[in-house]
Amino acid sequence: MFELLKNLGHWLVSGSQWSGSDGIAHRLAEHLQYSLLATVIAAAIGLPLGLLIGHTGKGAFVAINLASFGRALPTVGLVVLVFLAGGLSMLPVYVALVALAVPAIVTNTYAGMTAVDPDVKDAARGQGMRGHQVLFQVELPLALPLIMTGLRLALIQVVATATIAAYVSFGGLGRYVFDGLAQRDLVQVLGGAVLVALVAVVLDVALAGLQRFLFRHRTA
Amino acid sequence: MTIDWSWIGDHTDDLTTLTISHLQAALTAVFLGLLISLPLAVVAHRIRPLRGFLLGASNVLFTIPSIAIFVLLLPVSGLTRTTTVTGLTVYTLVVLLRNTVEGLDSVPVKVKEAAKAMGTRPLRTLLTVEIPLALPVIMAGVRIATVMSISLVSVATYIGDGGLGQLFTDGFQRNFPTPVIAGVVLTLLLAVVADAALVALQYVLTPWKRRRA
């Protein structure tokens, strides 16, 4: 165990490990690119959907079950299926990552919307606000904390799962995990895993900071 | 992409075996996860300083890619079921621990004080008052953990296990969609059935909840 940690330290700090196309810097950039793009796409799909369901109150059943469904989808199976259907490209990876992220975003957005006090919405309507005004000026700001929670949760899962890109020949930090498995090089696997966890934690802390910054004027 | 129905017809036995093996791995992991997180949750609930540490630690475990956990367990437990189940158990912890702590937190202080006033001992209070009252929140965690485990079992195909996940690597290697589709559909079905069974179990376990509904 100690030996493994010592080798890990060596692996992480050795200069040659950081440069080149198989270097940590490059793999890190790829991993961030996959994760962020997938989360942005998922947000573009999930946010409007969650807002719509929350605002209209229709389709709540769908929102709740979508979460279950999303959690149950086996990522490996989805990646292989899209690969077999469409050939080798990043598409299978993005489909799987987006499918993983959308449910968390939809359900949390929906939950945030339903948590808004109905009296507040009624008051807004009483003041003559139109439907979309109530949505964007009242409900959305009040639901934002939970929406942010959903985005953070989605991002963490996507970062951990983006490892799968390496299974279908692409890069990212998963390269170290899959190559390390094939070569039975546990230091490499551990190095990849630690870096993935680090990326997830750093992104999560950054988003939490952003959240605090955005809501700094609000009292609990 | 077409489905080769005759392949499915010829492989019902294999599909059944894989489905059972899949479910067994997932359920064992959730059971072990519960065994570990219950005492940890009680500690986190009672001892405030440890709470942040325990929840934080389980959150960090969650950020480690599942395949890496399986591979890193190889020197310890090899290419065995133990490796699969241990890896999955680690993943259930984050959900189970958080929900169990939240469940225990949700028990009204007055109820605990009443139990204390009646001279009920702490352990007895925990087992007969707190845990039953926390059950709905705990069960919500169990449901999430179960569905998640069912989906994750297939990752263990990279270490030669993985239940229905073996259909994914097989289909991938041979450019053969049918086993992959069968694997995805069966995984989803398993998740739906297991979730429904847990809802039923919760209904049986919390009779006092029914009157309100």
Added chain:
Amino acid sequence: MNRRTVLGGLFAVASVPALSACASGITSLDGSGASSGGGGSSKGGVTIGTANFTENQILGYLYAAVLTAAGVKTKVRPNLGTREIVIPALRSGDIDLLPEYQGALLNYLDPKATPTEQGAMQNALTLALPAGLQVLPYGMAEDSDAFVVTRETAQRYGLASLADLRKQNGKLVIGAAPEVKKRQVGAVGLKEVYGVDFKEFKSLDSDGPLVKGALKKGDVDVANLFTTDTDIKANDWVVLSDPEHLIPSQHIVPLIADRKADDTVRKALARLGNVLTTAQLTELNRQVDKDKKDPEDVANTYAQQHGLVK
């Protein structure tokens, strides 16, 4: 320091964390060396492991078919992973028997080994194997690693042999399974023996859809495939010749734990080895990969047709 300890040391370095964990399991075995004859027994059943490519699974099920016919209880664990994963599992007892390839196995155990001829290699294997494991007599069938380019690439760069790759140093991309990057019969040996430097090593799979797809699409220029793959002929791909004998003889050879090696197992596997030819094995691969038949069915049918089982 004698040869065995040197090799043992190499082996230990190659898989440090793995072996430290299973060392206790190995020392408790009664087999004193790779060549030790008796002592094993297949009475309790034999678990056959296979690596992560089609042919190895077919071979695993063929082993199972002939052993079952000889009255041995068998269990096949398909698709366990690469040699780097499967051999430690053999040592720790998760599996007992493995279809292997002479040259590739020898290179794994001792990257500096020089023999390339079958008989010499069998002796070298026996020496190089860690205590507790042994190889049984090799069979007729052979499946070599091949470094393959498309007809077009061969013409454009004037490639006929591995030595020709050197003229394009720094320009070509090679695609292979991740483990090939660190293997002697792979990037390491190509550099050492032929002085070849690639522009990039792309981690793909073992003669699977990724590496073949990448070769077709032109994402890689050179691909590591197996000679028993019918796709090489079907696509008119060019196998680069190997004048320096980097790629050793690759006859199929059963690798077994001493604890399970008894005469019943030896006889049954030897019979299979003397019947199965390279052409037949190639055909079995085709049936699984192209006709989508089960490796198990293909193996059982073959064993029946060739009188290996009653």
